[in-house]
Amino acid sequence: FHPGFQRYFKNTGWMFFGQVFNMAVAFFVGAYVARYLGPANFGLMSYAISFASLFGFLAGFGVDSILQRELVKTPDKKDELLGTSLIIKLVGGGLAIGLINVVSSFMSQGPLAKLLILIFSLTFIGQSLSVINLYFQAQVLSRKTIPLQIALGLISALLKMLIIWLDFGVIWITAAYVADSLLLAAGLTYIYFRNLREKFKWNFNVNLCKRLLRDALPLMLTIMATTIYSKIDQVMLKQIIDETSVGLYSVAVKLSEIWYFIPSIICASLFPAIVNAKKIGDRLYSHRLQKLYRLMLVLAISLTIPLSLAAPYLINIIFGPEYLAATGAWRIYIWSSAPVFMMVALSQFLINENYTKIFFLITIAGAGANILLNLFLIPRYGINGSALATLISYSLVPILLSFFNKTRGQLWLIFKTSTYEKRA
Numbered sequence: 001f002h003p004g005f006q007r008y009f010k011n012t013g014w015m016f017f018g019q020v021f022n023m024a025v026a027f028f029v030g031a032y033v034a035r036y037l038g039p040a041n042f043g044l045m046s047y048a049i050s051f052a053s054l055f056g057f058l059a060g061f062g063v064d065s066i067l068q069r070e071l072v073k074t075p076d077k078k079d080e081l082l083g084t085s086l087i088i089k090l091v092g093g094g095l096a097i098g099l100i101n102v103v104s105s106f107m108s109q110g111p112l113a114k115l116l117i118l119i120f121s122l123t124f125i126g127q128s129l130s131v132i133n134l135y136f137q138a139q140v141l142s143r144k145t146i147p148l149q150i151a152l153g154l155i156s157a158l159l160k161m162l163i164i165w166l167d168f169g170v171i172w173i174t175a176a177y178v179a180d181s182l183l184l185a186a187g188l189t190y191i192y193f194r195n196l197r198e199k200f201k202w203n204f205n206v207n208l209c210k211r212l213l214r215d216a217l218p219l220m221l222t223i224m225a226t227t228i229y230s231k232i233d234q235v236m237l238k239q240i241i242d243e244t245s246v247g248l249y250s251v252a253v254k255l256s257e258i259w260y261f262i263p264s265i266i267c268a269s270l271f272p273a274i275v276n277a278k279k280i281g282d283r284l285y286s287h288r289l290q291k292l293y294r295l296m297l298v299l300a301i302s303l304t305i306p307l308s309l310a311a312p313y314l315i316n317i318i319f320g321p322e323y324l325a326a327t328g329a330w331r332i333y334i335w336s337s338a339p340v341f342m343m344v345a346l347s348q349f350l351i352n353e354n355y356t357k358i359f360f361l362i363t364i365a366g367a368g369a370n371i372l373l374n375l376f377l378i379p380r381y382g383i384n385g386s387a388l389a390t391l392i393s394y395s396l397v398p399i400l401l402s403f404f405n406k407t408r409g410q411l412w413l414i415f416k417t418s419t420y421e422k423r424a
Contacts, residue, residue, distance in 0.1 A: 035322075039322055041245035044112065047246045054232065063085050066215045090128045118173070125407065126180075126389045131190045149187075229370055240378050267344050295345075311334075369396055374389045
């Protein structure tokens with residue numbers, strides 16, 4: 001293998017291992033939390049998290065992917081890029097916290113729900129230092145941060161289990177999520193300066209800020225639309241039915257979305273290779289995109305079929321018989337993996353080509369369809385209707401993207417034989 005590819009795949013291996021470990025720990029601790037709280041309280045906490053997350057697009061202004069792209073292209077400007085992005089994310093986090101709690105105060109929901117929303121919204125402050133993690137990803141040095149993330153994942157798990165053992169209830173469990181983000185921010189800061197062994201040189205550049213925000217604006221709006229996809233269903237279930245339905249539906253979502261880290265990890269690690277391929281030539285660029293699209297589709301189908309068949313057994317074993325009513329919703333929702341995996345891969349092409357406006361327009365159309373479908377299907381079919389609405393609306397995005405002139409042909413790369421394969 002080429003040394004460059006070995007470096008990328010080693011980096012992917014580190015990211016994959018760290019993410020798998022932390023996701024596994026968080027998933028089983030989350031199942032323990034769900035068993036402890038029961039469908040009603042677990043649904044209330046899930047509702048608070050979903051409600052706050054709807055405003056999360058403000059917390060980063062969509063600069064993460066743009067920052068990673070710029071760190072790959074101009075690593076010598078890392079101090080300006082990181083310093084400017086940090087200020088953008090801190091300001092965005094403050095705006096998100098304020099807006100979340102203003103909107104929550106005007107909604108007809110109980111004091112406990114409002115308190116949980118307030119507590120969880122504070123996670124946006126700690127998330128601002130994720131810029132450090134993006135720097136290590138851009139430099140293909142994720143091995144520097146993975147041990148820290150694993151250690152903090154274990155600490156987080158122990159903290160939540162202690163809260164359950166002491167029977168502190170849903171408020172303290174929600175507060176533990178805030179502690180997670182703050183501990184990660186502190187840990188990343190320590191790792192960054194320990195490894196670089198340099199004084200603090202980050203600085204804020206007004207012109208760079210304007211350029212980052214200009215490039216990131218369509219992406220921020222796309223994140224907003226994507227968040228509506230993934231969170232609005234739980235908010236609407238609470239408003240239309242009750243918190244117990246949210247608790248059951250959340251189990252279906254968790255069992256489906258736990259796998260979404262796979263395309264994110266692969267694409268985040270291979271993004272530098274795709275950016276560099278564009279510099280070399282269009283044939284290599286198309287070839288690497290083709291391999292990425294095919295990999296995403298095969299992975300999604302390989303996961304969906306066995307998981308949909310094993311649904312009731314896994315729910316009973318992991319979450320308990322109280323949550324068996326989520327089986328139907330999970331069997332529908334899990335089929336969303338195919339369009340989601342493809343959307344993550346397509347976003348790499350769109351970001352690299354700066355076609356973020358197209359992605360936004362398509363995604364906002366899909367998000368609007370999701371809301372309308374939920375309004376129609378939830379009163380008739382409950383949580384199964386919400387899962388079906390998500391599946392249909394998710395599937396719209398890659399389909400509509402393939403009809404745009406600027407992106408036409410991208411999905412067909414899955415079936416097309418490249419010049420590289422013909423030579424082989």
